[in-house]
Amino acid sequence: MAETITFKVNGETKTVSLEGHEKLLEILRDKLSLTGTKCGCDDASCGACTVVVNGEAKKSCVFPQAKLAGAEVTTIEGLAGKAGELHPIQQAMIDGGAVQCGYCIPGIVMELHGLFSKNPDAGHDEITEALSRHFCRCTGYEAIMASALLAQKYLKEGKGGKKS
Ligand code: FES
Ligand code: FES
Known part of the structure; x- marks a missing residue:
């Protein structure tokens, strides 16, 4: 069996x-x-x-x-809302220009989801440490870090977005 x-x-x-x-x-x-x-x-x-x-x-x-x-x-x-609205971290990845081919992005979004769920006020060093577990072959990491900081802001403001 x-x-x-x-x-x-x-x-x-x-x-x-x-x-x-x-x-x-x-x-x-x-x-x-x-x-x-x-x-x-x-x-x-x-x-x-x-x-x-x-x-x-x-x-x-x-x-x-x-x-x-x-x-x-x-x-x-599991992150998007019932009506298809994007999770604030997903929206921030788009707004911050972090997405090119997008292959690395689900993993990065989930990493940040884990981090910010535990520690909404995670600082630059903690975010850098979390992102160090991820490879992105397209964007370099400046846009990803900027998007992570934007995600933290959106989470505090409760800002999501509409699925296009
Ligand atoms: S597929 Fe798991 S860390 Fe690369
Ligand atoms: S956006 Fe292509 S690997 Fe990160």
Whole structure:
């Protein structure tokens, strides 16, 4: 009999059958069709696969299956509002010009979501440290840092946006 695992994703309880030691990244993308979580390296180097697990930003390509049962996972698909309005961090990435190809952005958004949920007043050094876990091959990091600071401001103001 196939082993199963039950955990919450974006507020919904999911039970998936496992085939060996699948990574959280594989479970999200291949079993739950949550393909907003990206794979850039598959070895914990790039940060593209970052999701929030139990309130902490985690790299899903190396998150241990053994810790997944009963966990609460939030992916990029879980951030937009019910009417499709963008989350303030997503809106800030657009407004701050951080998005070019966009491949790294879901992971960066989830990293910042984890950081600002725990510490809304995170300072420049803490934001820099969080962003240091992410590679972006397009923008350089100035626009991403500016967008992160804008995201912090938007979160305090409760500013989101409309999905276009
Ligand atoms: S895919 Fe997980 S860190 Fe790169
Ligand atoms: S926007 Fe292309 S990798 Fe970051």
